[in-house]
Each structure stands twice: as structure tokens, then as C-alpha cells.
Amino acid sequence: MKKFLLPLVAMVMLLAGCSEKARVITSYYTVQPDKWQVATAVDGSNNLYVDYVYSTWENIDITPEVIDNGVVLVYMIDKDGRDNLLPYTFYFTDANGNNYQERFEYDVQTGLITFKFKDSDFNTYQSLQNIGTLEFKVSVIGNF
Numbered sequence: 001m002k003k004f005l006l007p008l009v010a011m012v013m014l015l016a017g018c019s020e021k022a023r024v025i026t027s028y029y030t031v032q033p034d035k036w037q038v039a040t041a042v043d044g045s046n047n048l049y050v051d052y053v054y055s056t057w058e059n060i061d062i063t064p065e066v067i068d069n070g071v072v073l074v075y076m077i078d079k080d081g082r083d084n085l086l087p088y089t090f091y092f093t094d095a096n097g098n099n100y101q102e103r104f105e106y107d108v109q110t111g112l113i114t115f116k117f118k119d120s121d122f123n124t125y126q127s128l129q130n131i132g133t134l135e136f137k138v139s140v141i142g143n144f
Helices: 002-016 064-069 124-131
Strands: 022-031 037-042 048-058 071-077 083-085 088-093 099-109 112-119 134-143
Touching: 022 048, 022 112, 064 071, 064 134, 071 099, 071 112, 112 134
Parallel strands: none
Antiparallel strands: 022 134, 037 048, 048 112, 071 083, 071 134, 088 099, 099 112
């Protein structure tokens, strides 16, 4: 129920100030393990590490007008077919009792959607290899 509240509130607020031309365009993306790029960073000791991984895809429905006056909602579709609104965080405990998290986020630019994956145990790249193929749904709401 909670995951539907935010999109519902966003849509009501958006549509309240829009003309009758406001509509939703939904696209689906299948991201294979080999479609992720690595973003690195340097720690305080000048060691290079994988900060997060990302996959950028074209979405022509994300226009400057949508970025300024619309809404882009992104969901990760789980193996049971449920939509999980991003950002979405999974919490785990490893075999040694250490807690860690894996987080999916997104970023939008004109014409582009970028899916991001990061985990808190500094083993992002290895974690992603274990996840496999991922499905995402992107809903763009605006005046088209």
C-alpha cells in the first residue's frame, strides 16, 4: 500500500495543475549483466574502488518540459512481477552477522534514464554479478 501512495500523490498534484493533455507513457527495460558500466571513486588513501554501477538508456519521452513540469517514476520489477518504486533498498545480513544493503536508484536527463546500483559492503560489482538480469518500468507523466 505504501508504495502506491507516493505515485498517487504525485499524480494528483501534477494533474491538478495540468490541462486535459496530461498523460502517462510507460516504457520497459531489460538490463542484462553486461549492460552495466562501472563508476569508480578514490578513497582517502588514494585507493580506487567501485562506487556504483549504472546503465543508461534512451527515453525520448523525457523532455525538458517533463523534467521542469512533469514526473518520472521508475520501478524495478521483482521476480514475482511486483513493481518496487525507486529508490529501493534491500537489507541483508551475511554469514558472519554483518549487516549490509543494496540500493537501486535512478537519474533522469533529457532523453535519458540511468539506473544505478550501489551496495554498502563495498563489493558492488560482485553483488551485481550475482543479481543477473533486471527489469525496470519507467512511467513519464506530462503534457505531450
